[in-house]
Amino acid sequence: MIADDHAHLFLYNNVDEKIRENVERNVKYIIENSIDIESINKVIEESRKYDIIYYALGLYPEEIEKMNDNDIEKVFEFIEENKDRKFLAIGEVGLDFSNVDENKIKKQKIYFEKFLELADRLKKPVIIHARKAEKDVLDILTSYNNKKVLHTFWKPSLVDKAIEINCYLSIPAIVYRDPGFQKIVKDVPLEFILTETDSPYLDPIEKGKAVNNSWKIIYSLKKISEIKDIDEKELEEIIFNNFVKVYNINNDE
Ligand SMILES: [Zn+2]
Numbered sequence: 001m002i003a004d005d006h007a008h009l010f011l012y013n014n015v016d017e018k019i020r021e022n023v024e025r026n027v028k029y030i031i032e033n034s035i036d037i038e039s040i041n042k043v044i045e046e047s048r049k050y051d052i053i054y055y056a057l058g059l060y061p062e063e064i065e066k067m068n069d070n071d072i073e074k075v076f077e078f079i080e081e082n083k084d085r086k087f088l089a090i091g092e093v094g095l096d097f098s099n100v101d102e103n104k105i106k107k108q109k110i111y112f113e114k115f116l117e118l119a120d121r122l123k124k125p126v127i128i129h130a131r132k133a134e135k136d137v138l139d140i141l142t143s144y145n146n147k148k149v150l151h152t153f154w155k156p157s158l159v160d161k162a163i164e165i166n167c168y169l170s171i172p173a174i175v176y177r178d179p180g181f182q183k184i185v186k187d188v189p190l191e192f193i194l195t196e197t198d199s200p201y202l203d204p205i206e207k208g209k210a211v212n213n214s215w216k217i218i219y220s221l222k223k224i225s226e227i228k229d230i231d232e233k234e235l236e237e238i239i240f241n242n243f244v245k246v247y248n249i250n251n252d253e
Helices: 015-024 037-049 061-066 069-081 102-122 134-141 156-164 179-187 214-228 232-246
Strands: 002-007 027-033 053-057 087-096 126-131 148-151 167-172 193-196
Touching: 002 087, 002 148, 002 167, 002 214, 002 232, 015 027, 015 214, 027 037, 027 087, 027 214, 037 053, 037 069, 061 087, 061 102, 069 102, 087 102, 087 134, 087 148, 102 126, 102 134, 126 134, 134 156, 156 167, 156 179, 167 179, 167 214, 179 214, 193 214, 193 232, 214 232
Parallel strands: 002 027, 002 193, 027 053, 053 087, 087 126, 126 148, 148 167, 167 193
Antiparallel strands: none
16 A cells, blocks of 8 residues: 655646546555645645545745744644644645745744644654755754654765654655665665655656656655565555554554
8 A cells, every 4th residue: 555645736736636546546645745824725625525635734944934923823823723633744844945045044943943843742743844954954853852754855965864863754756766865765774764756746757747646656666675675565565554653543544
């Protein structure tokens, strides 16, 4: 069974069709990651409509820059009050220094830590975005005991450090064609590996096109099983069990 812990299927116009493809292809769980207020509403709505859709609530670092403190606080209150069983994680949250000045960095860091504190109170794992800010993210995470999932973490030299502080690495389907992620997989113990797509982005086959979908994790399984020299079915089971453990999935459901 396949689990995708980082997708944005709400960006598709034909979500129905995308979900159907996944149901037909052995996908059991998809965590839709919100990025702003609009998508927070969308992922909740989707989760009510489709069995396989679960969700993470958070604000993307660049969204944090644009919003005023009052509106951000309202989002925090909304998340804190949400008791829905399909609410599995805080995400996606983190730091992105692609395009920033000192003030923006400061604001991103303040709210990233607030999200970590919120996740800690709610006992939820955190799905983390770290772009051009990998070291800063790990430095901050060192002080938190939350369950931490690094999404599409692309910094081979910091993988050991990430594992040392108990971060799970959510490996995107582009591992199929990306030597950087293949190297990362080599360095991550199996018990710390999760799978994701970041759909519709990062398609494993069609480079540069936003046509990805959760079932394409079959390509990840193929590549990771080669790298780790392990049977594909056995790998699928290990990763699925990691997912169940990280996101506290109750098997009676
Ligand atoms: Zn994302």
